Structures are given as structure tokens and as C-alpha cells.
Amino acid sequence: QVQLQESGPGLVKPSQTLSLTCTVSGGSITTNDYYWSWIRQPPGKGLEWMGAIAYSGSTYYNPSLKSRTSISRDTSKNQFTLQLSSVTPEDTAVYYCGGGTGWGIPSRRAYDYWGQGTQVTVSS
Numbered sequence: 667q668v669q670l671q672e673s674g675p676g677l678v679k680p681s682q683t684l685s686l687t688c689t690v691s692g693g694s695i696t697t698n699d700y701y702w703s704w705i706r707q708p709p710g711k712g713l714e715w716m717g718a719i720a721y722s723g724s725t726y727y728n729p730s731l732k733s734r735t736s737i738s739r740d741t742s743k744n745q746f747t748l749q750l751s752s753v754t755p756e757d758t759a760v761y762y763c764g765g766g767t768g769w770g771i772p773s774r775r776a777y778d779y780w781g782q783g784t785q786v787t788v789s790s
Contacts, residue, residue: 668693670763670781678757678788684750688763688781695744696721701769703777704737704748706759714759718769719746726769753788760785 674686688702695702703718717727719737727735731750739746750757761784764777774780 668765668779670765670779672761672763672781672784674761674784674786676785676787678753678786679790680754680788681752684748684753684757684786684788686748686761686763686784686786687745688747690744690746690765690779693765693779695719695739695746695765696741699767700765701726701767702739702746703764703766703769705762705764705772707762707783708756708759713762713772713774715770715772716748716750720769728770755788757788758786 669691671689678684700721701718704716705713707713716731717735717737719725719739725737734751736749763781765779766777768776
């Protein structure tokens with residue numbers, strides 16, 4: 667059974683870089699045709715797909731966040747990481763990682779695997 671677990675700081679100061687890691691167990695992030703995404707949900711709003719890294723290592727980003735977002739992976743640890751720079755309070759959200767054969771879709775049902783989510787608050 668594939669499981670995803672997000673980890674990282676729960677509080678980030680404005681203008682800093684938010685860094686989160688998703689650890690995948692029970693399966694490999696290099697499995698053919700699988701894409702590993704970051705999705706977030708600000709308070710009172712819907713899900714927003716942020717970006718993804720493919721089984722091949724290729725990356726894809728939401729155009730609205732592309733200038734501030736970087737996704738990388740460590741295949742030896744079976745992890746992928748999100749970095750979001752120059753954060754503001756508007757980046758406060760629950761951040762999820764998900765895995766599936768698609769990407770770019772802001773819906774839980776589009777993913778085969780889904781983490782429990784981690785709250786990140788941007789505040790001084």
C-alpha cells in the first residue's frame with residue numbers, strides 16, 4: 667500500500683522560502699507514468715494544484731506560481747520536495763502531496779495516493 671507523508675515547518679515568516687517534503691512508502695516515485703504533485707488549500711477556498719514532478723524527473727508548474735515554485739526529488743530517499751519562495755500570508759494553507767497518472771488537476775479524486783496534509787502558516 668502506497669502512503670504519502672508531508673513534513674516541514676508549520677510556521678514560516680513572510681519573504682522566506684517555504685520548504686516541504688513528501689515521503690513516499692510502499693511504492694517508488696520512479697514508477698513509470700506516475701506524477702507526484704503538490705496541492706494546497708487556503709482557508710475557506712478550494713484546492714489549488716501547484717506543480718508536479720514526473721517519474722522521469724520532469725517538472726510541471728501552475729503558471730500562476732511558477733516564478734516562486736521549485737519541485738525536486740531524492741530518489742534514494744523516495745522523497746520529493748516543494749520550495750515556495752517569497753511567501754506572504756496568502757500562502758497560508760494546508761499543503762498536500764498526491765500521486766497519480768495525471769497532473770494539473772485540483773481534485774482529490776484525480777489522485778491514486780494522497781497525503782494527510784500539513785498546515786503551513788505564514789506570519790511574522
